[in-house]
Amino acid sequence: FRWSYVVLPLVVLLLLVGLSAYFYHLLPAEVAVHFENGEPDGWLSPLMTMVLALLPQILLAAVALILAFVMTRLASRFWPPEGTKINLKTIVALMGNMIALPQIVFGFAIADIFVYNAYHIHLPPLWIFALMFMVVGGIVIGVVFVRAIRREWGGRNR
Template sequence: MVAINVSVQENKTRFRWTYVVLPVTLFLLSLILAACFYPFLSNEIAYHFQNDSPDRWLSRGAFIGWMVIPQVFFTLLSIGVVRLVMMTSRYLPADGSPLKNLLPVMGNMIALPQVIFTFAMIDFFLYNAYQVKLIPLWVFTLIVLVLGVIILSVFFIRASRQSRRLKANIRQE
């Protein structure tokens, strides 16, 4: 019988708040926005528009719930993803793992839908409080998704280059 000696302590990656700074920040921002705009909103909030005029409304409490609950979900999801990856990283080789560079990306990329929710929240709040409309939500969503693809591509290319260098170093030894 062969004993496997895995030293968990030396390979353990420590949790850093920088891994989830964007989701946590956007969650806190959405709470602050909801608290600041709440007194300025009427009991019914327009949330759907047809030809730039509202055609569907929600109660103020329901609307804020629909905007804040997904923020909570995405924040907890990002923390959970980072913690899960950190737990599984214990079994990776300690040297040269690209994980320390990828953990901030993995945790913070979950903030993409949060950015869209935050923009929607601001847009709806501004319309219902001051009758000001921002750019259409679909345009903003498209911009965020394109930027997300670009950022992910850059990090994927960097991680694959680092992986190739590690394989080349292993072959040379």
């Protein structure tokens, strides 16, 4: 196990903890957390808003840690290091850090809730942000897997 396998989920978690700490004192007694056509139609207390903001992030970071830990343990037992040219460290790092993508999208939604309640403005639409991150994530995954396949095929053709 290496911390580089889960660095992105942990960084995103720490950033959202900092964002939550900054905005907590700016939140009103009733925090708007659900919107219909840009207007609030669902409210929570500031404490429940913090639970809504942080609990999913903590759970996703824990999933990344568990996934990376289990994969490295399984790989050390069952993966023949000389049997393939696929770099296991790269794959485990990709799997562990990929969890940062939904964390970032969810963090953007929480940031919109905080900004709206503190300053009464909305961030750009979530779907634009989510689409941008899905495209970037798809490109990164594609590059990693194409490189792994080329390495594997290059080793077999020699």
